[in-house]
Amino acid sequence: DQQVKQNSPSLSVQEGRISILNCDYTNSMFDYFLWYKKYPAEGPTFLISISSIKDKNEDGRFTVFLNKSAKHLSLHIVPSQPGDSAVYFCAASGVGTGANNLFFGTGTRLTVIP
Amino acid sequence: DGGITQSPKYLFRKEGQNVTLSCEQNLNHDAMYWYRQDPGQGLRLIYYSQIVNDFQKGDIAEGYSVSREKKESFPLTVTSAQKNPTAFYLCASKINRGTGELFFGEGSRLTVL
Numbered sequence: 001d002q003q004v005k006q007n008s009p010s011l012s013v014q015e016g017r018i019s020i021l022n023c024d025y026t027n028s029m030f031d032y033f034l035w036y037k038k039y040p041a042e043g044p045t046f047l048i049s050i051s052s053i054k055d056k057n058e059d060g061r062f063t064v065f066l067n068k069s070a071k072h073l074s075l076h077i078v079p080s081q082p083g084d085s086a087v088y089f090c091a092a093s094g095v096g097t098g099a100n101n102l103f104f105g106t107g108t109r110l111t112v113i114p
Numbered sequence: 115d116g117g118i119t120q121s122p123k124y125l126f127r128k129e130g131q132n133v134t135l136s137c138e139q140n141l142n143h144d145a146m147y148w149y150r151q152d153p154g155q156g157l158r159l160i161y162y163s164q165i166v167n168d169f170q171k172g173d174i175a176e177g178y179s180v181s182r183e184k185k186e187s188f189p190l191t192v193t194s195a196q197k198n199p200t201a202f203y204l205c206a207s208k209i210n211r212g213t214g215e216l217f218f219g220e221g222s223r224l225t226v227l
Contacts, residue, residue: 002156004156006156034215041220041221041223042220042221043118043204043221044157046215046216046217049215089157101159101172102216104149104157104158105156106154106155107156
């Protein structure tokens with residue numbers, strides 16, 4: 001059963017506009033959330049994270065929002081650039097979820113159109 | 115530079131053969147992980163190790179084996195028992211057992227002919 005879900009497999013955005021990638025989770029034990037960016041044939045690279053004690057975390061053009069009551073988080077990229085085109089994975093972990101593991105979503109492929 | 119090195123990057127295997135994927139890290143991380151990625155799916159955990167000489171099965175461990183004889187190394191063997199081994203394999207490590215980001219290697223693509 002997929003505990004972390006990314007329901008949009010793909011997203012296309014014009015350069016300079018905002019990209020919003022969404023992620024939902026089902027396990028209320030999750031308390032730490034991360035976004036990874038992945039280019040083809042490469043390993044994912046860490047982008048940004050957020051702890052459940054916060055509802056927003058910002059790092060340059062990237063902002064992650066967390067809505068614990070809705071079990072939803074989103075990644076905003078402003079402004080979007082062609083180099084942002086990649087697959088973005090949402091991941092979650094938490095004490096008590098076992099394995100000190102990250103549970104990954106299926107990814108959203110972002111295409112930024114020049 | 116510190117990082118995680120996976121080898122080989124591409125590997126072809128005939129059916130019925132075992133193959134071992136190498137993963138080495140010089141980040142001094144305690145925990146190491148193996149994930150598998152298939153098209154349209156998220157990363158699924160195969161095995162993980164939190165300390166030398168100890169490892170646990172992940173969600174899809176059947177047909178795989180690992181060892182953790184050194185802190186720096188966590189090789190994965192894909193055995194002939196793995197029914198669908200063609201995939202992209204990712205090794206990762208983490209600084210400690212708590213929450214935190216995983217650092218990933220570049221991945222190894224295994225193709226069974």
